[in-house]
Amino acid sequence: MPAxxxxxxxxxxxxxxxxxxxxxxLVGTTIDDVVPGGxxxxxxxxPELLQHLGMFHGGVTxxxxxxxxxxxxxxxxPEGRTTLTAGFTLNYLATAAGDxxxxxxxxxxxxxxxVVVSADVYCVADGKEKHTATALATIALIxxxxxxxxxxxxxxx
Amino acid sequence: MPAxxxxxxxxxxxxxxxxxxxxxxLVGTTIDDVVPGGxxxxxxxxPELLQHLGMFHGGVTxxxxxxxxxxxxxxxxPEGRTTLTAGFTLNYLATAAGDxxxxxxxxxxxxxxxVVVSADVYCVADGKEKHTATALATIALIxxxxxxxxxxxxxxx
Amino acid sequence: MPAxxxxxxxxxxxxxxxxxxxxxxLVGTTIDDVVPGGxxxxxxxxPELLQHLGMFHGGVTxxxxxxxxxxxxxxxxPEGRTTLTAGFTLNYLATAAGDxxxxxxxxxxxxxxxVVVSADVYCVADGKEKHTATALATIALIxxxxxxxxxxxxxxx
Amino acid sequence: MPAxxxxxxxxxxxxxxxxxxxxxxLVGTTIDDVVPGGxxxxxxxxPELLQHLGMFHGGVTxxxxxxxxxxxxxxxxPEGRTTLTAGFTLNYLATAAGDxxxxxxxxxxxxxxxVVVSADVYCVADGKEKHTATALATIALIxxxxxxxxxxxxxxx
Numbered sequence: 177m178p179a180x181x182x183x184x185x186x187x188x189x190x191x192x193x194x195x196x197x198x199x200x201x202l203v204g205t206t207i208d209d210v211v212p213g214g215x216x217x218x219x220x221x222x223p224e225l226l227q228h229l230g231m232f233h234g235g236v237t238x239x240x241x242x243x244x245x246x247x248x249x250x251x252x253x254p255e256g257r258t259t260l261t262a263g264f265t266l267n268y269l270a271t272a273a274g275d276x277x278x279x280x281x282x283x284x285x286x287x288x289x290x291v292v293v294s295a296d297v298y299c300v301a302d303g304k305e306k307h308t309a310t311a312l313a314t315i316a317l318i319x320x321x322x323x324x325x326x327x328x329x330x331x332x333x
Numbered sequence: 334m335p336a337x338x339x340x341x342x343x344x345x346x347x348x349x350x351x352x353x354x355x356x357x358x359l360v361g362t363t364i365d366d367v368v369p370g371g372x373x374x375x376x377x378x379x380p381e382l383l384q385h386l387g388m389f390h391g392g393v394t395x396x397x398x399x400x401x402x403x404x405x406x407x408x409x410x411p412e413g414r415t416t417l418t419a420g421f422t423l424n425y426l427a428t429a430a431g432d433x434x435x436x437x438x439x440x441x442x443x444x445x446x447x448v449v450v451s452a453d454v455y456c457v458a459d460g461k462e463k464h465t466a467t468a469l470a471t472i473a474l475i476x477x478x479x480x481x482x483x484x485x486x487x488x489x490x
Numbered sequence: 491m492p493a494x495x496x497x498x499x500x501x502x503x504x505x506x507x508x509x510x511x512x513x514x515x516l517v518g519t520t521i522d523d524v525v526p527g528g529x530x531x532x533x534x535x536x537p538e539l540l541q542h543l544g545m546f547h548g549g550v551t552x553x554x555x556x557x558x559x560x561x562x563x564x565x566x567x568p569e570g571r572t573t574l575t576a577g578f579t580l581n582y583l584a585t586a587a588g589d590x591x592x593x594x595x596x597x598x599x600x601x602x603x604x605v606v607v608s609a610d611v612y613c614v615a616d617g618k619e620k621h622t623a624t625a626l627a628t629i630a631l632i633x634x635x636x637x638x639x640x641x642x643x644x645x646x647x
Numbered sequence: 648m649p650a651x652x653x654x655x656x657x658x659x660x661x662x663x664x665x666x667x668x669x670x671x672x673l674v675g676t677t678i679d680d681v682v683p684g685g686x687x688x689x690x691x692x693x694p695e696l697l698q699h700l701g702m703f704h705g706g707v708t709x710x711x712x713x714x715x716x717x718x719x720x721x722x723x724x725p726e727g728r729t730t731l732t733a734g735f736t737l738n739y740l741a742t743a744a745g746d747x748x749x750x751x752x753x754x755x756x757x758x759x760x761x762v763v764v765s766a767d768v769y770c771v772a773d774g775k776e777k778h779t780a781t782a783l784a785t786i787a788l789i790x791x792x793x794x795x796x797x798x799x800x801x802x803x804x
Contacts (some may be wrong), residue, residue: 503688507739511697512660513706516673516695516795517706536669540668540669541668542664542793542797547669547670547713547714548710549714549717552706553707553709576739578736580709580735580737581733582732643701645697
């Protein structure tokens with residue numbers, strides 16, 4: 177399979193697996209981009225995503241970081257492996273007041289056992305992006321077939 | 334005001350402010366406990382909170398950590414200050430398969446400028462708690478009146 | 491080999507490998523304790539370990555955390571594996587003014603691929619311990635023979 | 648005072664304060680660069696800085712991150728404030744085999760209370776830089792006069 181077709185296959189798998197996640201749908205997240213080594217997720221402002229001051233809740237930022245970094249790691253994962261998120265560090269840089277929250281994750285260091293991924297979160301207000309959070313995630317790769325595991329869980333894709 | 338009454342006042346404030354958060358309600362979070370130096374939050378299993386393998390989504394754990402650690406910091410905050418979450422580190426320890434997810438946050442180090450809070454997340458399955466995540470959060474304290482700020486945002490409490 | 495003898499063997503290996511590290515000797519670190527799931531390291535006050543205010547340098551705390559958490563992970567590692575420190579998060583809690591700095595690391599979650607270890611650092615002043623830092627480390631386990639690798643590097647043990 | 652002169656004054660202060668640190672001298676660290684929002688530190692290979700496999704010890708990387716990020720924060724600090732390192736997260740990306748270790752710290756987000764700083768560590772081998780670690784640090788700014796405090800500690804500068 178040519179590299180382009182192989183990546184298209186991987187991209188489809190990631191979009192389908194992430195797409196069946198109940199929490200992904202509850203939050204109302206859009207998968208904007210899945211490229212080799214990267215993933216971009218975003219959410220539009222809704223009262224259900226805010227905290228007590230009317231800004232995007234820190235938990236929404238944290239969810240986007242968790243999911244976008246894991247998906248970015250999955251884009252560079254060898255065949256026959258599946259992702260296991262070891263954890264992440266999240267630093268908030270500014271309050272997330274605006275209409276849209278975008279999380280861009282980028283693989284810093286691929287690896288056979290561990291993938292290190294950075295993520296930056298931006299809030300769009302008045303058409304301008306403000307950098308509101310930065311994060312570093314560590315994703316472990318273990319043996320497994322994500323599609324088979326997802327099917328076994330009765331959730332598609 | 335006696336210490337007990339003063340804390341009761343603080344607890345009420347925290348419960349009300351956290352209670353008006355849109356994301357808190359979307360996730361369906363219960364405030365189990367607010368004590369001096371601590372806060373416990375939990376969620377019951379619902380399909381909307383799961384990932385593709387039918388386990389609690391890492392983003393739910395991350396949200397609980399964000400909110401419980403900030404609330405725990407607010408329990409030890411001097412009057413006239415408000416919390417500003419600087420960030421946290423979250424390590425996943427085990428998959429969160431079960432009926433309920435509980436996050437217990439505890440202040441490790443109170444301070445005038447910074448409060449350091451640890452959090453541990455447990456998943457309840459077959460009546461037993463499994464330790465599924467551990468976290469360390471740093472909460473900054475800045476000048477501000479949380480209630481006034483929340484009212485100004487039009488959200489109560 | 492009985493469990494006790496097997497652990498004694500592991501403990502010896504850890505003490506010898508850590509003992510040949512040049513930086514360990516430069517800092518003048520004592521290995522106080524190596525037990526299943528734990529390791530304690532300490533340093534005595536010397537001008538060479540301080541920062542500009544006469545307290546233990548944050549870098550000394552960070553070094554102790556790095557080394558003690560990795561050694562603690564090595565105590566629970568299966569045979570035929572070697573440690574690869576993925577990283578750690580370190581929160582300083584108080585200034586480290588005192589005569590001795592002690593770092594106690596403890597495995598929170600052993601695993602085949604990843605071991606999560608916490609560490610707490612205490613500074614002893616006037617015979618009392620003050621909690622000066624807390625940390626969480628992630629140690630990856632990869633295939634390898636630590637002794638053979640150390641010998642190949644020409645450093646013993 | 649013109650901006651250039653004001654920064655020169657700040658740079659001198661940072662170089663002098665960091666220069667009197669005992670641990671800085673023990674490790675043998677060079678201050679390569681202090682610019683607005685940034686600081687670069689480096690060390691040359693010596694047996695005293697290595698671990699058991701002959702590579703730079705993780706503790707050396709951690710020390711460089713601690714010191715370079717704090718110095719970078721000091722370059723953007725308002726007058727009358729001093730730095731208090733809240734903590735950092737460090738992810739190792741590759742083994743640090745080489746002749747020189749360079750840590751470049753850069754302020755991501757200046758602030759009145761907190762400064763967020765990233766740091767990247769590179770190991771030079773055969774004239775090429777390899778990215779061996781990445782970090783995120785949070786530095787608190789508190790009231791204080793660093794020079795006066797350093798003098799009071801009897802350490803110059």
